């Protein structure tokens with residue numbers, strides 16, 4: 374079965390805390406829903422998932438999945454180095470170039486160009502892939518996988534009176550001690566959050582958003598000439614504008630953990646009291662994205678100086694264009710490792726399993742520093758754990774909400790990475806990585822499950838060395 378014939382099947386769900394019995398059920402459902410052919414103890418070559426599956430990293434909810442496909446009639450093509458833009462290839466296929474990726478770094482330029490193509494009517498993606506499979510001018514031709522967000526069940530809806538108790542994750546990672554070194558900065562690192570958007574008017578978020586200084590809001594014009602209309606605080610690649618409306622809430626929640634405004638007398642504080650969060654709305658308001666939109670988002674992040682990207686989503690099927698886009702964005706990438714309860718050393722998960730020096734994969738832990746029952750793990754492919762159970766954070770329309778998932782663990786690490794980059798602006802990716810991984814609190818439950826054997830500790834990560 375060729376890649377083009379594989380069925381794309383993608384979902385996202387928002388989690389609610391579950392009893393162990395329910396969690397087991399969800400884990401099993403996740404395995405079956407992931408389409409694994411055989412049990413996970415067989416050799417890797419027999420373990421290939423039948424279906425593409427990309428989900429926002431909350432706990433999977435059975436029965437909420439929607440069957441998806443790649444975008445019909447579209448193609449992501451990487452040309453061979455030196456081929457340049459090959460008119461021949463396009464002449465052969467027909468169709469048009471929807472986007473020619475231009476990352477500011479040399480990575481893609483070392484290879485040939487990466488193009489997003491619309492094929493002519495009557496030509497299927499599978500036919501085009503077959504035609505290019507052995508073409509010497511082409512490195513790969515990949516389908517533009519659709520990724521679907523499924524909101525799933527809501528978390529706890531009650532807003533507690535004692536917010537400090539709800540923010541157990543920030544206490545567990547010793548944020549108060551870390552804040553003696555730095556509380557973040559509005560001139561600090563730009564943190565791109567690739568997610569469902571952001572409530573840019575939320576009183577606990579609006580002051581901590583990155584701002585494009587030369588873009589005038591709401592005039593329908595691209596004032597700064599970067600090719601995107603009204604991109605004041607971030608980017609919505611589907612519409613090529615700055616509309617970040619977050620109907621699903623997932624992106625507002627992850628942004629709040631990284632950098633809800635601290636010490637402003639309301640709501641919560643993020644790990645960064647002050648921050649520059651750049652929401653990149655890769656998922657549209659119907660909960661869909663695809664590899665081309667994700668790559669556009671990473672291209673934007675790279676071109677606008679993002680130091681860190683936070684990725685609370687993923688799937689099990691590799692796509693060469695997705696890997697290229699992460700390679701070509703020079704930021705430090707933090708990614709959730711997934712919620713299927715699986716070993717990603719055996720069943721890789723993307724983007725978290727992309728083998729890059731600047732990729733950090735995050736599992737979820739609970740209040741007792743145990744691996745969360747839903748969390749993926751991997752002694753080699755997952756770097757560390759962070760709080761991901763019952764995480765309280767910002768939600769659209771000025772609200773707050775408790776949610777669980779590796780989606781919630783990932784922004785804890787992104788937030789601490791931002792604190793490190795604020796306190797030590799010259800720190801390399803390698804230094805930030807080693808501070809994060811060597812600074813964990815070791816936990817017996819996490820030994821052999823994540824490479825560092827421990828759970829994030831902000832204070833240790835920031836300690837002078």
Ligand SMILES: [Ca+2]
Pocket residue numbers: 588594595596597598599600601602603604
């Ligand atoms: Ca613009």
Ligand SMILES: [Ca+2]
Pocket residue numbers: 588589590591592593594595596602603604
């Ligand atoms: Ca404008």
Ligand SMILES: [Ca+2]
Pocket residue numbers: 577633634635636637638639640641642
């Ligand atoms: Ca606040």
